[in-house]
Amino acid sequence: MAKRTILSIMRLFGGNERRENVQLPYVPGNAVEGHCSECKCDTVQTVIEVEGLQIKTTRCEKCGHEGPLMMAREKAKAALRDLVKKRNSTAPPKRTRRKPEDPAQIFRRLLEGKEISHAVKYSIKSQYEIGQVIKHPTFGIGVVTAILEPSKISVTFEDTARMMVCNRK
Numbered sequence: 003m004a005k006r007t008i009l010s011i012m013r014l015f016g017g018n019e020r021r022e023n024v025q026l027p028y029v030p031g032n033a034v035e036g037h038c039s040e041c042k043c044d045t046v047q048t049v050i051e052v053e054g055l056q057i058k059t060t061r062c063e064k065c066g067h068e069g070p071l072m073m074a075r076e077k078a079k080a081a082l083r084d085l086v087k088k089r090n091s092t093a094p095p096k097r098t099r100r101k102p103e104d105p106a107q108i109f110r111r112l113l114e115g116k117e118i119s120h121a122v123k124y125s126i127k128s129q130y131e132i133g134q135v136i137k138h139p140t141f142g143i144g145v146v147t148a149i150l151e152p153s154k155i156s157v158t159f160e161d162t163a164r165m166m167v168c169n170r171k
C-alpha cells in the first residue's frame with residue numbers, strides 16, 4: 003500500500019521512468035542516484051525530504067535504508083575526473099624569464115648623479131673604488147662596479163662590462 007503510494011507519487015512527479023529528465027528542484031518522490039551506505043554501492047533512491055533546493059533525506063530502493071543523500075560514487079568519480087581535467091587544461095603559469103637588462107640602461111643608471119667631467123683617466127697603475135667614474139682611452143666613460151681582486155676591477159661601459167687591471171705598481 004505504502005509502496006504503491008510512493009510509486010504513484012513518483013509517477014506524478016516524473017519519477018522512476020523519467021529519471022533522466024528530473025529537473026531541480028527535486029520533490030519528495032523523485033528518484034535520484036545516490037550512494038547507499040548499507041548496500042555499499044550506487045542505487046536508485048527515493049527523495050523523502052527536501053529542504054529548499056537541497057535533497058535532505060532519501061530512501062534506498064534496494065534496501066530501504068533512509069538517510070542523507072550521498073553522492074553516487076560513480077558520479078563523484080566523474081565529478082573528480084572533471085575537476086582534474088579542468089585543472090590540467092589550464093596551462094601551468096609560464097615562467098617568464100626576465101630579459102637581461104640592456105648594458106646601456108645599466109650604464110645610464112650607474113651614471114645617474116655622477117659628474118662625467120670628474121672622470122679619472124684609466125690607468126693600470128691606479129687604484130679605484132666602487133662607483134668611481136673612469137675614462138678609458140678605447141672604451142670611453144665607465145663606472146667601477148666591483149673590486150674583484152686587489153688588482154682587478156669590473157667596469158661597466160655603455161656597451162658592456164669589462165674586467166680591467168689596476169693597482170699594478
Ligand SMILES: [Zn+2]
Pocket residue numbers: 038039040041042045062063064065066067
Ligand atoms: Zn541500500
